Amino acid sequence: MAAITLKDVRHSYVANPVVDEDWALKRLTLELADGGAYALLGPSGCGKTTLLNLISGLLRPTEGTILFDGLDVTDATPEARNIAQVFQFPVIYDTMTVYDNLAFPLRNRGVTAADVDRRVREIAEMLELDDMLRRRAAGLTADGKQKISLGRGLVRSDVNVIMFDEPLTVIDPHLKWVLRSKLKELHHRIRRTMIYVTHDQTEALTFADQVVVMNAGEIVQIGTPVDLFERPHHTFVGHFIGSPGMNVIPCEIEEGEAIVAGHRIATANAAAWRGNGKALELGVRPEFVTFTDTGIPVDIVKVADAGRHRIVETRHGAMTIKMLVNEDDDIPSGKAHVAFDPSHTQVYEDGWVVENEAGSR
Amino acid sequence: MSLELRNVTKRVGADVHIHETSLVFETGTFNTLLGPTLAGKTTLMQLMAGLERPTSGEVWFAGRNVNGVPVQKRNVAMVYQQFINYPNLTVFENIASPLRVAGVAQREIEQRVHDTAELLRLTPMLQRAPSELSGGQQQRTAIARALVKDSDLILLDEPLANLDYKLREELRDELPKLFEGGERIVVYATTEPTEALLFGGRTATLSEGRVTQFGPTSEVYRQPADLETAQVFSDPPINTAPVTKLGSEILIGGKIKLPAGNTAARIADGEYTIGIRPHHVTPQAGGNGATVEGRVLIAELSGSESVVHFDLNGYTWVSQSQGVHPFEIGETARLHVDIDRSFFFAADGRLIAGGE
Numbered sequence: 001m002a003a004i005t006l007k008d009v010r011h012s013y014v015a016n017p018v019v020d021e022d023w024a025l026k027r028l029t030l031e032l033a034d035g036g037a038y039a040l041l042g043p044s045g046c047g048k049t050t051l052l053n054l055i056s057g058l059l060r061p062t063e064g065t066i067l068f069d070g071l072d073v074t075d076a077t078p079e080a081r082n083i084a085q086v087f088q089f090p091v092i093y094d095t096m097t098v099y100d101n102l103a104f105p106l107r108n109r110g111v112t113a114a115d116v117d118r119r120v121r122e123i124a125e126m127l128e129l130d131d132m133l134r135r136r137a138a139g140l141t142a143d144g145k146q147k148i149s150l151g152r153g154l155v156r157s158d159v160n161v162i163m164f165d166e167p168l169t170v171i172d173p174h175l176k177w178v179l180r181s182k183l184k185e186l187h188h189r190i191r192r193t194m195i196y197v198t199h200d201q202t203e204a205l206t207f208a209d210q211v212v213v214m215n216a217g218e219i220v221q222i223g224t225p226v227d228l229f230e231r232p233h234h235t236f237v238g239h240f241i242g243s244p245g246m247n248v249i250p251c252e253i254e255e256g257e258a259i260v261a262g263h264r265i266a267t268a269n270a271a272a273w274r275g276n277g278k279a280l281e282l283g284v285r286p287e288f289v290t291f292t293d294t295g296i297p298v299d300i301v302k303v304a305d306a307g308r309h310r311i312v313e314t315r316h317g318a319m320t321i322k323m324l325v326n327e328d329d330d331i332p333s334g335k336a337h338v339a340f341d342p343s344h345t346q347v348y349e350d351g352w353v354v355e356n357e358a359g360s361r
Numbered sequence: 362m363s364l365e366l367r368n369v370t371k372r373v374g375a376d377v378h379i380h381e382t383s384l385v386f387e388t389g390t391f392n393t394l395l396g397p398t399l400a401g402k403t404t405l406m407q408l409m410a411g412l413e414r415p416t417s418g419e420v421w422f423a424g425r426n427v428n429g430v431p432v433q434k435r436n437v438a439m440v441y442q443q444f445i446n447y448p449n450l451t452v453f454e455n456i457a458s459p460l461r462v463a464g465v466a467q468r469e470i471e472q473r474v475h476d477t478a479e480l481l482r483l484t485p486m487l488q489r490a491p492s493e494l495s496g497g498q499q500q501r502t503a504i505a506r507a508l509v510k511d512s513d514l515i516l517l518d519e520p521l522a523n524l525d526y527k528l529r530e531e532l533r534d535e536l537p538k539l540f541e542g543g544e545r546i547v548v549y550a551t552t553e554p555t556e557a558l559l560f561g562g563r564t565a566t567l568s569e570g571r572v573t574q575f576g577p578t579s580e581v582y583r584q585p586a587d588l589e590t591a592q593v594f595s596d597p598p599i600n601t602a603p604v605t606k607l608g609s610e611i612l613i614g615g616k617i618k619l620p621a622g623n624t625a626a627r628i629a630d631g632e633y634t635i636g637i638r639p640h641h642v643t644p645q646a647g648g649n650g651a652t653v654e655g656r657v658l659i660a661e662l663s664g665s666e667s668v669v670h671f672d673l674n675g676y677t678w679v680s681q682s683q684g685v686h687p688f689e690i691g692e693t694a695r696l697h698v699d700i701d702r703s704f705f706f707a708a709d710g711r712l713i714a715g716g717e
Contacts (some may be wrong), residue, residue: 181659200526
């Protein structure tokens with residue numbers, strides 16, 4: 001097991017990087033605690049796979065150092081870093097039995113037969129594969145095979161870190177629930193450092209204790225799922241996390257209060273704004289918008305039934321405000337007024353949240 | 362105009378891919394085929410398109426038996442999970458290709474390609490090669506090609522499955538708008554219950570080669586005809602357990618006693634399977650109900666909601682609620698069951714009571 005440190009790491013796939021865009025990964029410093037469950041979350045091309053490959057040693061960073069438990073591994077090979085990886089598509093030997101597939105990473109490292117047997121049975125039991133150990137892997141369903149892949153990643157007790165690269169992308173929704181909770185349970189039991197890479201917010205938020213949100217080669221925010229939901233540091237985080245994402249509305253600030261379309265809006269942080277002429281926006285999640293008697297007048301343009309709640313799209317002029325309404329609550333028809341929960345309404349300046357005094361965001 | 366499957370079956374060797382199915386799709390409707398992988402969604406679409414011939418039964422289109430009519434002779438467009446575009450053609454030519462094949466005049470081609478590109482927000486990309494586009498733009502190009510030729514039937518086979526989560530959300534929002542008001546039948550296949558719900562329209566649930574129910578989406582979701590439909594149409598999976606109904610009480614798994622509530626009050630005493638969706642089992646009280654206790658197996662906090670997997674006397678149930686409700690693994694959770702929202706199924710799976 002290991003704590004992982006990336007210090008002033010930058011990476012470029014270009015020979016002589018000059019401009020900002022040449023850097024696939026902009027300069028970052030990141031600490032991952034020993035035994036933590038982390039997710040790297042972001043859209044395609046955000047740099048999350050580059051970051052993963054730097055940690056695993058498949059790539060050497062253009063600049064900076066990588067430490068495992070304080071030891072410089074920047075030039076160490078993937079083998080020397082002693083990591084396990086699980087990929088999007090199952091990597092297994094079809095001709096081998098489930099047992100031999102699980103045993104393979106151990107036998108490869110000369111673990112004694114007795115220890116192999118003990119570990120394989122332990123992992124098989126956790127993944128509910130114990131009744132099919134003697135079966136050939138070829139005959140299994142897609143999720144069965146991916147379970148074996150997960151098992152192969154988890155079977156060694158001596159790895160520094162286990163990395164998952166979009167492991168559930170090809171799995172049906174029902175089985176995703178099962179495998180995701182299995183993984184969460186496994187982390188709880190074995191407390192190994194785990195890094196989970198995904199573009200799927202649900203997977204990231206339910207698996208990880210800490211989520212690293214990335215965009216355009218940069219880390220935008222690191223936080224618990226609750227932090228990311230309640231206090232997005234950037235409008236990108238607000239938009240990317242949440243379904244639908246946060247409403248981002250142009251606003252002004254007068255005397256420490258936000259003004260949207262001529263309406264004064266109470267916020268958590270407008271008073272802290274010091275005014276430097278940058279673009280101002282107000283961010284509020286659809287979960288924190290409610291119908292009221294007064295407030296911003298809107299037209300209701302669309303109601304979509306999502307089962308446990310409905311997604312209501314409202315419009316004020318050119319501005320769209322989305323809100324979530326519980327399945328039992330009434331929705332007015334045509335025209336209505338909406339209000340925002342002040343403690344969950346924040347002002348953003350050029351995309352970044354306006355910080356309250358004492359640096360608290 | 363309608364597309365009709367009359368007692369259609371599809372067998373390959375000894376395997377039954379589609380059990381006897383009869384369905385009618387009307388023009389101007391958006392229809393979702395919802396079911397897990399291998400439920401038969403793709404096969405059903407191939408039968409509709411004429412890519413496959415049914416083993417028995419007939420496919421009728423606009424009052425005509427089209428069993429022997431090959432796909433080329435039908436006015437059908439398909440969009441697949443993999444983005445399929447001509448790599449050596451520009452986006453413009455990709456979209457124009459079905460019109461060129463149909464021998465449409467150049468002037469009209471230009472008009473229609475531009476209109477369709479505008480609708481799909483591809484106008485700035487028209488002169489680029491597909492490889493220069495993002496995944497979402499590539500799939501929009503494929504959708505534009507399906508839209509441009511004014512097909513009578515558009516089949517979309519999990520078209521968003523390979524896209525990033527956020528892009529999927531965006532296109533999911535756009536798709537029904539694109540097809541609004543058109544004189545065509547749209548059929549969309551997905552494994553995701555949420556997608557079916559958000560599209561609205563009509564949904565057919567599939568399980569193991571059988572269509573279990575077909576009707577207005579929210580009706581299929583809220584009044585599933587049987588247990589299988591309820592299971593296919595729930596994400597997270599619906600909680601189930603065998604129950605005994607006795608007078609004004611129900612007994613879950615022979616042990617846990619709950620008031621029967623208004624739903625079960627109407628049914629005869631006996632053995633049933635209870636089904637209740639996870640968002641009707643919550644840490645806070647609401648509705649008519651009862652409290653159950655169970656050992657917490659896993660607790661997930663996604664920020665906006667809390668999901669708790671717990672052991673209810675040998676059955677794993679899931680609670681899903683808004684807000685942050687932390688639970689420790691191993692602790693005993695007290696959860697509120699909104700009993701009037703539950704379903705009761707007979708031994709053969711039929712819905713006996715429940716549903717709004």
